[in-house]
Amino acid sequence: MKSLLLLLLVMATGFKHIISSTIPTTKFDLDNGLCLSWRLAVEANNMEPWPTVPTACLIYVKSYMLRGQYNRDVEMVVDQIYEFLSSIVAKDDDKDAWILDVDDTCISNIIYYQRKRFGCDPYDPQGFKSWAMKGACPAIPQILGVYKTLIESGFKVFLITGRDELLLGPSTTMNLFMQGFVGHEQLMMRNSTHKGQSATIFKSGIRKQLVEEGYRIHGNIGDQWSDLRGECSGTRTFKLPNPMYFVP
Numbered sequence: 001m002k003s004l005l006l007l008l009l010v011m012a013t014g015f016k017h018i019i020s021s022t023i024p025t026t027k028f029d030l031d032n033g034l035c036l037s038w039r040l041a042v043e044a045n046n047m048e049p050w051p052t053v054p055t056a057c058l059i060y061v062k063s064y065m066l067r068g069q070y071n072r073d074v075e076m077v078v079d080q081i082y083e084f085l086s087s088i089v090a091k092d093d094d095k096d097a098w099i100l101d102v103d104d105t106c107i108s109n110i111i112y113y114q115r116k117r118f119g120c121d122p123y124d125p126q127g128f129k130s131w132a133m134k135g136a137c138p139a140i141p142q143i144l145g146v147y148k149t150l151i152e153s154g155f156k157v158f159l160i161t162g163r164d165e166l167l168l169g170p171s172t173t174m175n176l177f178m179q180g181f182v183g184h185e186q187l188m189m190r191n192s193t194h195k196g197q198s199a200t201i202f203k204s205g206i207r208k209q210l211v212e213e214g215y216r217i218h219g220n221i222g223d224q225w226s227d228l229r230g231e232c233s234g235t236r237t238f239k240l241p242n243p244m245y246f247v248p
């Protein structure tokens with residue numbers, strides 16, 4: 001009885017103290033949800049440009065990505081995509097298009113980012129290239145479902161990625177094929193003519209080119225704001241969650 005009372009006392013008074021003394025004394029402690037505020041600000045693009053995940057949010061972002069909330073957030077977006085899709089019909093002139101980004105839209109880099117402390121480590125271009133050359137990114141299943149529905153419904157799907165065509169063309173093509181992304185109109189990658197361009201400039205340039213060719217861009221799906229901003233962004237844009245990195 002005495003020890004129970006003691007336990008209750010510790011829980012009432014000491015527990016909070018024990019927790020707060022074991023986590024970093026930055027403003028990003030778990031107690032007051034500042035990592036959640038940080039993630040919301042990142043997703044709303046209020047933090048642009050942000051270099052890395054704050055170290056104090058490593059555990060938060062790791063559990064967000066691995067323990068179900070990321071998947072639920074993707075599913076929430078995908079529900080909206082299907083809702084919108086049910087309101088549009090592709091004509092038979094083959095000009096109804098959708099744009100999809102590749103990295104962390106069609107295929108996932110979570111395995112790679114686990115080694116990079118979920119984005120707490122700075123961007124490592126060489127490390128990412130080595131990973132991408134393996135062609136081992138798994139499909140994001142909900143987006144694969146959307147992709148297949150789009151193609152079955154007669155839409156032309158264009159995949160636009162900032163990955164370098166010369167270096168990563170074969171591995172990216174193979175990776176997408178092996179993961180079930182079969183039937184898109186074109187995979188458009190960064191080549192020598194786009195060197196030095198930001199993702200927004202590069203991607204909106206390609207979309208503009210498609211619109212000039214007569215395509216009607218209905219939807220545009222990406223995990224980065226730079227996938228969705230700029231000219232010819234599409235009738236609807238769909239932002240997938242990504243608290244691990246920012247692409248300008």
Ligand SMILES: *[C@@H]1O[C@H](CO)[C@@H](O)[C@H](O)[C@H]1NC(C)=O
Pocket residue numbers: 188189191192193206
């Ligand atoms: C680069 O990509 C653009 C758009 O996809 C294409 O029009 C152009 O021909 C390509 N240039 C080279 C050098 O491959």
Ligand SMILES: [Mg+2]
Pocket residue numbers: 101102103104105222223224
């Ligand atoms: Mg991406």
